[in-house]
Amino acid sequence: EPEVTQTPSHQVTQMGQEVILRCVPISNHLYFYWYRQILGQKVEFLVSFYNNEISEKSEIFDDQFSVERPDGSNFTLKIRSTKLEDSAMYFCASTLDRGGSPLHFGNGTRLTVT
Amino acid sequence: EDKVVQSPLSLVVHEGDTVTLNCSYEVTNFRSLLWYKQEKKAPTFLFMLTSSGIEKKSGRLSSILDKKELFSILNITATQTGDSAVYLCAVGMDSNYQLIWGAGTKLIIKP
Numbered sequence: 001e002p003e004v005t006q007t008p009s010h011q012v013t014q015m016g017q018e019v020i021l022r023c024v025p026i027s028n029h030l031y032f033y034w035y036r037q038i039l040g041q042k043v044e045f046l047v048s049f050y051n052n053e054i055s056e057k058s059e060i061f062d063d064q065f066s067v068e069r070p071d072g073s074n075f076t077l078k079i080r081s082t083k084l085e086d087s088a089m090y091f092c093a094s095t096l097d098r099g100g101s102p103l104h105f106g107n108g109t110r111l112t113v114t
Numbered sequence: 115e116d117k118v119v120q121s122p123l124s125l126v127v128h129e130g131d132t133v134t135l136n137c138s139y140e141v142t143n144f145r146s147l148l149w150y151k152q153e154k155k156a157p158t159f160l161f162m163l164t165s166s167g168i169e170k171k172s173g174r175l176s177s178i179l180d181k182k183e184l185f186s187i188l189n190i191t192a193t194q195t196g197d198s199a200v201y202l203c204a205v206g207m208d209s210n211y212q213l214i215w216g217a218g219t220k221l222i223i224k225p
Contacts, residue, residue: 058212098206105157
């Protein structure tokens with residue numbers, strides 16, 4: 001069964017550094033998402049992406065965050081200058097259509113900011 | 115404010131017991147309700163519900179939605195230790211691309 005794949009599985013970075021989290025969504029999917037989950041807390045929506053542009057973003061997704069689909073397969077989340085509170089699991093998800101299909105999640109990237 | 119509330123927050127039962135997990139919601143422009151199982155990492159999809167009163171079943175798991183009373187339940191019969199996980203409920207809306215997530219129910223099945 002096709003999967004959403006994310007790399008790396010764990011990233012440790014120092015405060016203030018830039019990180020790029022990578023995702024390869026399922027190939028025929030059209031809608032892409034980033035979520036995050038701080039340890040022990042709810043899954044939080046960050047951003048959705050469709051037709052090569054952001055379709056929606058949450059309050060968490062401020063100017064420090066950006067997303068890109070550089071080559072038709074990868075979908076990346078960049079955090080420009082990481083803060084301690086950015087430490088979380090970051091999940092990429094994709095779906096075929098927004099109305100009728102569930103999200104398929106990747107296994108996540110654990111980001112630790114020190 | 116849109117919200118999804120799950121109960122109980124945690125539940126410990128013995129193998130073989132039946133459990134019922136609850137999810138209530140208040141959202142504008144409801145589209146669908148989804149149940150996910152989260153073990154160590156990413157949530158894995160269980161059910162998507164859009165219509166009231168139609169039970170969805172998959173093995174020992176079943177779920178139903180009540181759009182009048184704004185809640186859903188997830189039932190697990192004859193529980194096994196492998197059912198131990200956090201069960202997440204999420205609601206999708208027509209108005210936007212987000213899913214609104216509940217905090218989850220942590221289910222522990224004791225042998």
